[in-house]
Amino acid sequence: MALRKLIAGNWKMNGTRASLAEVAAIEAAATAAGHVDVALCPPFTLIDAMMQAADTVVIGGQDCHHAVKGAHTGCVSAAMLADLGASHVIVGHSERRTDNGETDDLVRAKAEATIAAGLIAIVCVGETEAERDAGRAGVVVGDQLDGSLPPAATARQLVVAYEPVWAIGTGRTPSCDDVAEMHGMIRAKLLAILGEEGVGVRILYGGSVKPDNAAELLAIADVDGALVGGCSLTAAQFVPIIEAAATI
């Protein structure tokens, strides 16, 4: 089943108020694209201002705490992001799994908190290069899905992002055959975990998505969009990716 594409930009720890100048052109491209959903996930510091600058483009957070509120210095809850008008939260990005020791159990708790706040959880999974070289990519990603996905989620509440760790920020991508195989496995896993709801969950590919490879990647079966890091920081690089999605 062809699902509406979602092109999501993850600004990671990049951007200041001056960077909001990029939003107008991204907004225009999203409006022109029509049947493509476009999201931007800036640092927490820019969410409110970006909400003011965007309309068609929806805004998300890059993480949340699993609690609604409490004594958790430096943390932000999904409810707080909802209060700002955000619609998505990225959870379980490999950089958080590595930098902050986040486990599948914690990622699932964050995804459940996101959904409980009325937002859409973008749950990230992906293997390391060593795991792929050892022939374990499918097992690793399957185990991450088993551990990280909230089993009661509906298709409207959940997005999965497959991001091979070795492809993030490196300029390297898996072959189209490898992406197709992994996304097919993820779809089967979604059906096993969520039942019929798994049919409608969008599966994004992430890892060195650029203007010159976006069309090829987005045309692969079960690639329902992209989670874009570096190339989402400027309209010059993000707009062509949105336009590529609009041609499919």
Ligand SMILES: O=C[C@H](O)COP(=O)(O)O
């Ligand atoms: O969340 C985005 C990904 O980590 C991809 O980053 P990248 O497009 O810079 O490789």
